[in-house]
Amino acid sequence: MNSFMNRRDFLTYQLKGLLWIGVSGIVWPARGLAADIPDIAVATGGTPEAETRAVIEMLGGIGAFVKNGDRVLIKPNMSFAVPPERASNTHPKVVSTLAALCKEAGASRVMILDNPLASEERCLEASGIYDACKPIDEQMVQMVNNSALFQEIDIPGAVTLKKTDVMKDVLKADVFIAAPVAKSHSGAGVSLSMKGMMGLIYNRRIMHMLDLHTAIVDLASVLKPDLTVIDATRVLSTGGPGGPGKVLKKDTVIASRDMVAADAYAVSAFEWYGKRFKPRQVRHIREAHERKLGRMDVENLAVQTVRM
Amino acid sequence: MISFRRSIQIASLALFCILLGLAVYLPFSTSGLDFFLRLDPTLVAGTALSARVAFLSFLPAVFLILITLTAGRIFCGYICPMGTTLDGSDALARNRRVKNSLPESLGRVKYLVLIFIFFAGLLGVSLVFVASPLSLITRFYGLVVSPMVSLVLGRSLEVIQPMADQLDLRTLTYAQVHSIRFTTQFFILGFFVALAFTALWSPRFWCRYLCPSGALLALFSIKPWIRRRVSDDCTHCGACVTSCPMNAIPRDHPRQTRHQECITCLTCQQVCPVEAVRFSAHGHEVRRETHQFSPTRRQLILSGFGGAATAMVSLAGLSAPMAKSGEGLVAPPGLIRPPGALPEKDFLSRCVRCGECMAACPTNTLQPIWFNQGFMGIFSPAVIPRRGYCDPRCHQCAEVCPTRAINRITGAERIWAKIGTAVIHRQKCLAWEQQKPCMVCDEVCPYDAIQFKKQPGNPVAVPHVIENDCAGCGYCEHYCPVQNQAAIVVTAMGEIRIKQGNYEAEGRSRGLTLTLKPKSKTPYGQMPTTVDTPEGFAPGFDELSK
Numbered sequence: 001m002n003s004f005m006n007r008r009d010f011l012t013y014q015l016k017g018l019l020w021i022g023v024s025g026i027v028w029p030a031r032g033l034a035a036d037i038p039d040i041a042v043a044t045g046g047t048p049e050a051e052t053r054a055v056i057e058m059l060g061g062i063g064a065f066v067k068n069g070d071r072v073l074i075k076p077n078m079s080f081a082v083p084p085e086r087a088s089n090t091h092p093k094v095v096s097t098l099a100a101l102c103k104e105a106g107a108s109r110v111m112i113l114d115n116p117l118a119s120e121e122r123c124l125e126a127s128g129i130y131d132a133c134k135p136i137d138e139q140m141v142q143m144v145n146n147s148a149l150f151q152e153i154d155i156p157g158a159v160t161l162k163k164t165d166v167m168k169d170v171l172k173a174d175v176f177i178a179a180p181v182a183k184s185h186s187g188a189g190v191s192l193s194m195k196g197m198m199g200l201i202y203n204r205r206i207m208h209m210l211d212l213h214t215a216i217v218d219l220a221s222v223l224k225p226d227l228t229v230i231d232a233t234r235v236l237s238t239g240g241p242g243g244p245g246k247v248l249k250k251d252t253v254i255a256s257r258d259m260v261a262a263d264a265y266a267v268s269a270f271e272w273y274g275k276r277f278k279p280r281q282v283r284h285i286r287e288a289h290e291r292k293l294g295r296m297d298v299e300n301l302a303v304q305t306v307r308m
Numbered sequence: 309m310i311s312f313r314r315s316i317q318i319a320s321l322a323l324f325c326i327l328l329g330l331a332v333y334l335p336f337s338t339s340g341l342d343f344f345l346r347l348d349p350t351l352v353a354g355t356a357l358s359a360r361v362a363f364l365s366f367l368p369a370v371f372l373i374l375i376t377l378t379a380g381r382i383f384c385g386y387i388c389p390m391g392t393t394l395d396g397s398d399a400l401a402r403n404r405r406v407k408n409s410l411p412e413s414l415g416r417v418k419y420l421v422l423i424f425i426f427f428a429g430l431l432g433v434s435l436v437f438v439a440s441p442l443s444l445i446t447r448f449y450g451l452v453v454s455p456m457v458s459l460v461l462g463r464s465l466e467v468i469q470p471m472a473d474q475l476d477l478r479t480l481t482y483a484q485v486h487s488i489r490f491t492t493q494f495f496i497l498g499f500f501v502a503l504a505f506t507a508l509w510s511p512r513f514w515c516r517y518l519c520p521s522g523a524l525l526a527l528f529s530i531k532p533w534i535r536r537r538v539s540d541d542c543t544h545c546g547a548c549v550t551s552c553p554m555n556a557i558p559r560d561h562p563r564q565t566r567h568q569e570c571i572t573c574l575t576c577q578q579v580c581p582v583e584a585v586r587f588s589a590h591g592h593e594v595r596r597e598t599h600q601f602s603p604t605r606r607q608l609i610l611s612g613f614g615g616a617a618t619a620m621v622s623l624a625g626l627s628a629p630m631a632k633s634g635e636g637l638v639a640p641p642g643l644i645r646p647p648g649a650l651p652e653k654d655f656l657s658r659c660v661r662c663g664e665c666m667a668a669c670p671t672n673t674l675q676p677i678w679f680n681q682g683f684m685g686i687f688s689p690a691v692i693p694r695r696g697y698c699d700p701r702c703h704q705c706a707e708v709c710p711t712r713a714i715n716r717i718t719g720a721e722r723i724w725a726k727i728g729t730a731v732i733h734r735q736k737c738l739a740w741e742q743q744k745p746c747m748v749c750d751e752v753c754p755y756d757a758i759q760f761k762k763q764p765g766n767p768v769a770v771p772h773v774i775e776n777d778c779a780g781c782g783y784c785e786h787y788c789p790v791q792n793q794a795a796i797v798v799t800a801m802g803e804i805r806i807k808q809g810n811y812e813a814e815g816r817s818r819g820l821t822l823t824l825k826p827k828s829k830t831p832y833g834q835m836p837t838t839v840d841t842p843e844g845f846a847p848g849f850d851e852l853s854k
Contacts, residue, residue: 082825111478117752117787119699142482148466149482186760186769187745189848205789208738208746242751244825273846281850 038304039295040265044252046308048093048233054306055229055255056101065227066175068106073173074098075200075225077181077191078114078129078141080242081122087236087247089123090181092132094231094253098179099136111169112141114199117242120145144169150202153222160210161218165202170223178225178259182232182250182266184240184273187212189282191241192230192263197223213283220259220284220293228262230254235270260285260294261301268298313385313573317392324389328449331668331708333486338707342664344389345710347372348442350425350521351660355436355711357429359657363712376525380532384515384522385571389449390441394503394514398553401507410510412555414517415569416603420611422520427615432653433622435615437661437687439520444499447687450667451490451676452497458488489695490666492676492687511553516569526568536570536577537591538563541584548576548585618683625682629653640680644691644780644800646705647698647725648715651805658713661687665705665714671696673782674705691727693782693798698727700754700781700824717811723755724811724822728780729802730757730773736795739770745848747771749784749796756825758784760847769847775802776820 041058043051056062066072076090084091095112102110112133116123120143124130130141144150150165170176178193185191187208197219198204207215232252239245248270256262264279279296280286289296310318324344331341345351352369356362372383384391421439428435437443462485472480506513515522542563549557556569557576577585603611622628627638629652639652646665649655666674666689673696674689681688689705691698700723706714717725730749738746739760745768750758757777760769773796780798788794804814815822 109476113482118754139476139478142478144482146482146484148469184846184848186747186750186847189846189850205748205787208744208748208789209791212745242753242825244756272849275846277846277849282848283850286850 039258039301040254040256040261040298040303042252042254042265042269042303042305044250044305044307046251048091048231048251048253049097050308051233051251051253052094052097052229053101054308055253056098056227058304058306059227059255059257062101062105065177066102066105066107069108070102070106070174071172072102072107072110072175072177073169074102074110074112074177074179075196076112076114076129076179076231077183077196077199077241078112078123078127078143079116079118079199081116081118081126082243083126084128085234085247086243087181087183087234087245088241088243089127089129090179090231091233092128094229094233095129095179096132096136098177098229099133099140102175102177103136107175110137110140111173113144113167113169115145115167115202115204116143145202147202155218155222157221158218159214161207161215164206164219166223167200170200175227176223176225178228180228180230181234181236182230182254182270183236183243184238184245186240188216188284189277190263190267190272190285192266193225193228193259194220194263194284194288214287216284217287217291217293220288221291224293225259226257228256228259230262230266232266232270237271238273258294260288260296261298264289264296265298265301265303311574311578316386317395320387321389321392324445325449328446328454328664328667331664331704332450332454332488341668341708342662342710343368345442345446345660345662345664347383347387348440348521349373349524350422351436351440351442351662351710353524354425354429354440355434355658355660357426358432358434358436359654359711360432361658361711365710365712373525373528376528376532378532379534379572380529380567381522381525381571383525384519385573388441388445388515388521390445390519391512391515391571393445393448394507394512397500397504398507398511401504410517410555415555416607417517418519418523418526419603420607421518422523423608423611424615424618425520427612428619428622429615431616431619431623432657433619433684434657434660435618437659439518440660441514441519441521443660443662446667447496447661447663447676448500450663452493452500454667455488455490455493458485461485462487486670486672488667488672490675492678495678496687510555512571515571516554529568529570531567534572534587534589535567535593536565536572537586537588537593538565539584539586539592541582542580543582543584545581547579547581551575551579622682622684625684627680627682628684629656639800640677640685642799643677643680644693644728644782644798645803645805646674646689646691646714647700647722647727648703648706648717648811649727649805650713650715650807654807655713655805656681656684656688658711659688660711660713662710663687663689664708664710665689668704668708669696670702670704671699673698673786691782691798693785694794695786697752697783697786698781700779715806715808721810721812723779723824724804724815724820726779726802726804726811726815726820726822728782728798728800729775729778730780730782730784730796730798731801732771732773732796733793734795736790736793737771738790738795739766739768740795743768745769746789747847748787748789752783752787754781754783754824755779755822771796777822778802779822 041055043054076095078089080088151168152165180196188195232250235248237246237248267279327341346368349369352366425435554569556566675692676687677690706716734740738744757774759772763770782798784796785794
């Protein structure tokens with residue numbers, strides 16, 4: 001993935017990088033470009049929009065992920081008919097910023113899809129995501145639960161979920177971005193990018209009948225986002241996934257190419273139910289690490305944090 | 309060319325279908341969609357008798373009777389969607405040549421049907437659904453035709469969606485047709501198939517011989533102001549006699565008319581070779597009394613007795629609702645009525661089984677029942693949570709109910725219309741029995757009535773229903789991942805069934821604390837709402853020692 005950058009992009013990147021260094025006040029020793037790209041990028045203290053732009057920039061800019069003409073699929077959480085401050089859905093500004101970035105990078109089509117748990121209209125309205133994205137493209141936010149829009153796939157190497165029906169859009173997308181909100185989940189511990197993949201399948205109920213954590217890992221083995229952006233502007237620390245629960249105002253956005261690493265970082269970075277937890281205490285994160293879908297050993301990864 | 313009457317008929321049927329379609333597909337409540345039902349005199353008079361109520365909304369039927377006094381049974385000939393539908397099936401049966409060979413006396417049966425219904429109504433049992441034409445036809449279009457339409461629309465959409473995707477019409481690509489399915493539809497269909505076959509004997513067999521609304525309107529159509537008049541030019545050729553779809557012209561006296569039977573279809577006027585027939589308020593008319601085949605006193609008494617006896621047998625049935633609930637009441641298990649449904653006895657005396665509420669239900673949870681509540685309950689609506697939840701913000705069923713068998717509850721009071729209480733079957737529950745970390749019931753509950761608690765010896769937290777917070781909406785039962793019967797099931801226990809009064813006041817007096825999960829209106833950026841949870845409990849996380 002090193003041939004992606006032309007000179008202009010390189011210069012722009014450098015310029016923007018300088019800008020962020022200026023903003024953050026952190027001065028990094030002069031190092032090569034590749035070494036500058038962290039495993040996990042974290043931005044705090046800004047607006048949801050600025051934080052989202054910052055973490056993408058730290059990972060090499062949106063151009064590192066989206067090419068001209070690409071079809072992009074963004075999977076946020078928007079399946080609860082509750083407003084953003086309840087922290088059950090992804091912040092609308094995080095989603096719309098991602099969508100705008102993809103459009104800026106020349107994506108031919110950006111779709112923001114989820115399979116809702118409540119009335120589609122109410123979810124679209126209450127979550128604020130439809131309104132936030134409307135100026136970019138009126139048709140980009142859609143709710144999908146029509147069985148005809150799903151296709152059965154095999155999950156090779158699955159332990160428990162060996163087959164499932166996934167949204168055809170996932171199979172057709174050139175670029176796949178997970179954009180979950182950071183929230184607790186009374187069954188899975190946390191609901192982050194891996195758990196969020198359940199919003200892209202037709203029969204997610206079966207996963208509770210099987211072994212939930214293992215099924216999440218099975219699913220994550222085939223639905224692997226190119227980019228994971230976790231919205232921790234608000235963290236639903238208790239009472240998830242639907243809430244109401246304790247909402248922590250954290251003004252943070254986390255991004256990584258590795259969904260397991262992003263999830264693991266989010267687990268370790270915030271308080272859950274008033275306590276601190278290690279990523280390995282969430283079984284699906286631990287199993288994903290063991291099955292080498294990604295890394296949960298955050299302490300061994302390069303984490304770059306920007307305070308705004 | 310389509311005649312004037314045909315075009316009016318088609319327009320009327322189209323309007324009927326549009327109103328029904330609006331009830332089915334409109335995402336918000338609108339009143340007036342039940343207009344056609346409220347035109348039906350049997351439906352209105354039968355309900356007024358059985359439920360002892362009269363609403364201003366019944367006025368269309370009164371208005372219709374005034375029209376009938378003026379211009380005869382034009383409702384039957386021009387407006388009634390049942391009549392138009394039967395004209396359609398008559399045409400399909402290709403019975404264009406009218407053979408008026410059935411005995412004229414059959415025409416009295418419809419009066420007997422009417423008397424039957426009225427006498428049952430006098431005893432408080434509504435049998436309107438058996439024969440009220442608008443109840444029948446709304447049920448037919450709403451519960452049989454509408455699901456087929458949704459099926460066909462859905463399949464067509466699947467065919468065009470790949471093309472829409474190519475053309476970047478994404479709203480179409482992701483569009484979904486509201487899936488509608490009903491039970492008992494073959495019983496409804498069977499009735500109409502039988503009616504369609506009667507076309508072999510006569511056109512408009514139903515309207516001529518069976519329809520109680522036709523009978524009721526006939527009583528007001530003995531000598532309407534505008535009526536058929538035949539001039540002296542008549543040659544007694546008999547063309548009108550054989551072409552009359554209602555057999556309203558005496559065979560031997562074509563200049564006379566049985567005005568009760570006449571639906572003013574104007575066929576006789578069109579077929580008359582000498583233009584002797586005219587429908588007008590003035591003009592020549594043969595004065596001689598025509599023979600009216602009204603029923604005999606004995607027949608009337610017998611059918612009234614039959615209606616009353618049917619009502620009594622129904623009332624003596626095991627699951628017939630009693631005046632007061634108490635010991636010995638066998639309510640059908642699993643029968644959950646729509647939110648705001650009147651107390652069962654009043655509900656059944658008002659419900660005309662038109663199926664409008666079920667057709668309009670956006671989650672398709674309202675389904676007709678068959679015999680679970682005996683003969684009295686046939687085709688009445690029940691909530692089937694496995695099919696769909698009952699949205700606590702929706703009251704479409706009440707909005708379209710023509711007889712207010714379901715109380716209309718507006719605004720914040722709606723969430724207090726408790727229809728039952730959820731019960732957990734622990735032996736089926738994934739968390740209780742299989743120790744799997746399932747929490748779907750809690751996740752979907754809009755009332756926050758499920759609480760997960762730690763249970764000694766179980767590594768996962770298990771669900772409990774907080775009964776006073778539960779309105780029985782059925783989200784939990786609907787979404788429970790356990791196959792076949794759910795592990796959490798709504799029963800009618802604790803339902804609020806009041807004739808009048810405030811549902812919130814009633815609920816609070818019973819100690820209920822129903823609230824939807826907090827809906828904060830804090831704008832972005834402000835400190836969000838926080839809720840405390842029990843100390844030291846982190847469901848879904850493993851202990852650190854692992």
